[in-house]
Amino acid sequence: MSESIYTLRVSRAAAGAYPTISDALAAADQLYPDAEQPVMIRVDPGEYCERVEIHRSHVTIEGETADSVRIVGSLGAKMPSEDGSGVDGTLGTFRTYTVLVDADDVRLENLTIENDAGDGREVGQAIALYADGDRLVVDACCIKGHQDTLFLGPLPPHEAKPGGFIGPKQYAPRRVGRQYFRRCRIEGDVDFIFGGARAYFEGCEIRSLNRDMDVNGYVTAVSTPEGEPHGFVFHGCSFTAPDGVAPDSVYLGRPWREWAQTVLIDCWLGRHIKREGWWDWNKPAAHNCVQYAGAILHGPAGDTTGWVPWANELDVMAAAGYAREQVLAGVDGWDPEGGDGDAVETAELSANGRTVHIETYCEDEPALRARLKREGRSAAFTGKTPADFETWKIATRTRLYDVLGLSLMDRVPIEIRELSRVRVAGGIVRTHAMLQVERDVWMPFYLLEPSHPKLDERGLKRCYICPHGHQGAGAASVAGVAGVPAVDDAVRKFNYDYGLRLARMSYVTVCPDARGWGYRRDWKGQGDDENSYLRGTCLNQARMAEPLGLTVAGLNVWDNMRLIDYLEARGDIAMDDLGCFGFSGGGYMTLYLAALDPRVRKAFVSGYLYGVDDSLLHLNGNCSCNYTPGLWRLLDMGDIASLIAPHPLLVQSCEEDHLNGSRGLKNVDEQLEIVRDAYKLLGRRDGLRHEVCPGEHHLGVTYLAEDIEWLDSHVAECAPVHSPSACCE
The missing domain is CATH 2.160.20.10 (Single-stranded right-handed beta-helix, Pectin lyase-like)
Known part of the structure; x- marks a missing residue:
């Protein structure tokens, strides 16, 4: 044959x-x-x-x-x-x-x-x-x-x-x-x-x-x-x-x-x-x-x-x-x-037979409430005279511009707690574990390790971080957890099991639960009904975090940076080949992480890169995690994506994706022109690729093997990878 x-x-x-x-x-x-x-x-x-x-x-x-x-x-x-x-x-x-x-x-x-x-x-x-x-x-x-x-x-x-x-x-x-x-x-x-x-x-x-x-x-x-x-x-x-x-x-x-x-x-x-x-x-x-x-x-x-x-x-x-x-x-x-x-x-499985009953949730509301007690009103006026008040007013206005909140995060030693370990088809070991990302806050994640992983010339394992989007019960669908019908629906609808797909291509993959998703849902979204199980509590996270000077986008970037710290500390991961791969909300997390952390050397962003005006202001029913106070006054999405250059970036769009907005792919192309200019300026015109798939919002997998091969072949020869401590400590 x-x-x-x-x-x-x-x-x-x-x-x-x-x-x-x-x-x-x-x-x-x-x-x-x-x-x-x-x-x-x-x-x-x-x-x-x-x-x-x-x-x-x-x-x-x-x-x-x-x-x-x-x-x-x-x-x-x-x-x-x-x-x-x-x-x-x-x-x-x-x-x-x-x-x-x-x-x-x-x-x-x-x-x-x-x-x-x-x-x-x-x-x-x-x-x-x-x-x-x-x-x-x-x-x-x-x-x-x-x-x-x-x-x-x-x-x-x-x-x-x-x-x-x-x-x-x-x-x-x-x-x-x-x-x-x-x-x-x-x-x-x-x-x-x-x-x-x-x-x-x-x-x-x-x-x-x-x-x-x-x-x-x-x-x-x-x-x-x-x-x-x-x-x-x-x-x-x-x-x-x-x-x-x-x-x-x-x-x-x-x-x-x-x-x-x-x-x-x-x-x-x-x-x-x-x-x-x-x-x-x-x-x-x-x-x-x-x-x-x-x-x-x-x-x-x-x-x-x-x-x-x-x-x-x-x-x-x-x-x-x-x-x-x-x-x-x-x-x-x-x-x-x-x-x-x-x-x-x-x-x-819970009583409906379609979702998993979770007994103990790794929610972070208690930690945020504790933070409020520790740090709330830390800049309150304590002076005595009108001159003291004028001085305080100028300084406080300046401090309010620090809206992303990464400088407020608590760096703690890396600590991992393993929850379970199973073997899945294809010779893959799937470990469910938790990483402490800040004081009192833990991030569950799935680690998929093939029996014969791809290695670089030094014998180090090649790896992708695979953040999830806003469907499919958090990381469970991306990791390809089987036997849960509600998760299977998301996999069939969106091709959502991309962490498992990459593991079957012999990459080590890490699939984290984002804030307010899966095992990290806060009290308002906890439960076994399908709507609660499949969705997240991003709005709750935003309402709790933003008054403390934090943002959901910043928290998720921080958590994924800590995940990179963990991979770096393992010693068996090829850090100069580290990739990030995400669809939909996972594309948003991939975009921000790759833009802010130079340790990400290649990025696959599916179903997310489009202009703010058409897709986030006009469609303002989107999840609150997309909305960072003050950000849009500074940057559009193409500007953020330009920060990834010169590392290879593959952007995937669907022809009929409603998130593109009323003008469709034209809205995407305008942002890509900004990114192309950056790659052209840096002499890496071939480091950006745009792939268009037929149909509505989903991850296109028809050419997945070729796409991953393209990313591998275009990993930029950049300066030595370093921890982005200056921007997040």
């Missing part, structure tokens, strides 16, 4: 692109007739109302984000067939698919695949994804429907009713394929994950929709062939339901055929799951054949003592036999992720 990968683009608007995914697949067969030739099909944002059939191996279909790329079909089993074939002249189940995968080594990523035909009681079964191939990977996708949403072939050997299997594979050999679903959201009501494949679901949300019935639905209907070692395995998955689904109303599964196998490992089960777990579909013979089992289950329905007697609870040793690399290995040793299974957070 050739090592090169040919790429085709699908877009409803871009010149030279294919208008549909089906057109791109047909073109791939014409342009690259070698079926072993890998083909990448990249899909721009949009809704694609088409039936997609993949009959070619080694095909990857990748959207910008799962939230922005939707493939939608509308066929139901009760609809009439064009040729009159089928039971009662209807389509039947297996001709309703939106996407068909009929090939090996196919990968689907960042897509929503939907069958919107509607309620199965009215339209019948309606398949969104029909998958019948070996070594299939479905990553960060949403698969949506009602009844029979996701079919994982092969079909059973024989139909229960004549004509029931009419469709693309009715006469095909019954070959069991291996299929891997990672960080997906799969939703439906009746038998919405069914079939005979060997399928592994890792870190997925399995969402049961409401039918307002006593038995509201069945999650699985498996038809594992007799003699197969494995059927469906769910690891680190969350079984959820929207409000309104009655408690104790949804079965985990029923056997489509008697040898069905469904095993749940380290999963969270919501209160909608029936306490007996499973139903035999009036097939008592299945009691002696099925393998319905679970281990290390959590949530309101996680207790297996009420399960039917023919289902099993596995001990820890038996559960280890269902690791991904064992279930999917086959004769060729296939493991789509490599290494240990993902460390998941299902044991810590």
Whole structure:
């Protein structure tokens, strides 16, 4: 098989692109007739109302984000067939698919695949994804429907009713394929994950929709062939339901055929799951054949003592036999992720099954209140005469101009407290720790260390700091924490797991929680509801900090400078190659840190660089952390970005990003002209790069590897790195 990968683009608007995914697949067969030739099909944002059939191996279909790329079909089993074939002249189940995968080594990523035909009681079964191939990977996708949403072939050997299997594979050999679903959201009501494949679901949300019935639905209907070692395995998955689904109303599964196998490992089960777990579909013979089992289950329905007697609870040793690399290995040793299974957070999920319950928060309000008591009114008038007052007034007015507040920060010795350490897929060790950034204030962060990190010529590790933005529960999404559906939503929508992506590219990455986010939320934003969990308390931070002469921007710069101090003290980091990478609010923190601390030698700013007038004054509903008193009287964003020169700077913008303002990219270009002038003046014209991505506000990852390679190759030969102590002590 050739090592090169040919790429085709699908877009409803871009010149030279294919208008549909089906057109791109047909073109791939014409342009690259070698079926072993890998083909990448990249899909721009949009809704694609088409039936997609993949009959070619080694095909990857990748959207910008799962939230922005939707493939939608509308066929139901009760609809009439064009040729009159089928039971009662209807389509039947297996001709309703939106996407068909009929090939090996196919990968689907960042897509929503939907069958919107509607309620199965009215339209019948309606398949969104029909998958019948070996070594299939479905990553960060949403698969949506009602009844029979996701079919994982092969079909059973024989139909229960004549004509029931009419469709693309009715006469095909019954070959069991291996299929891997990672960080997906799969939703439906009746038998919405069914079939005979060997399928592994890792870190997925399995969402049961409401039918307002006593038995509201069945999650699985498996038809594992007799003699197969494995059927469906769910690891680190969350079984959820929207409000309104009655408690104790949804079965985990029923056997489509008697040898069905469904095993749940380290999963969270919501209160909608029936306490007996499973139903035999009036097939008592299945009691002696099925393998319905679970281990290390959590949530309101996680207790297996009420399960039917023919289902099993596995001990820890038996559960280890269902690791991904064992279930999917086959004769060729296939493991789509490599290494240990993902460390998941299902044991810590809150009552809604979509967020993590945090018992103890590392908030900093108490420290700020203590600061007020220690330092408040320190410049109050203490004189005795009108002359004393005039002198005090002049001096105080001068002091009020010191608005950034970095000179007021407390420098403390570096101290680290490790909270946890786990191994994640890809040979990466993820450490959750806290760094003391000032007196009484601690900053939690995730440290991702690959087993084989990139090294410079001295054997020092190459590293990126990856601050987060204003979505995705703080650092958790950037670090790629798995098994938390609310975090997964942000990853699918924005490609938010860039700390993990860089770690998989062999960089050490550090993903800190900013002030008021994640584990640092103050009292007003603490809680398990999704709005609180995903958002921050920047406004609260600003209201507390600014009267003390501090700013949120200054506090975050300080914290990230202290993080650099920690990396410098380790002794194993290539400090003259240190990078900072951020999207959205993480782009703002990257911009300020790289501008103020020369130890940052390369910067990737995505979704942030634009003019103040259009994007911050006009859109003045932005987060308060963007607003520093007095700053805009001095500088615009292009001026701040110019401070990064001559170090390489990559700025990424999206064509339809609302943060660009009403004039769009023109607003961005005006600021970039300021920055270009600085690089030109310093003789480093090639040290600035602007990348434009299609779609709305998100991190573009299509050319991430090339972007990082560009930054690496353009690290400026600057003076020796030093601590910026003069500006922050």
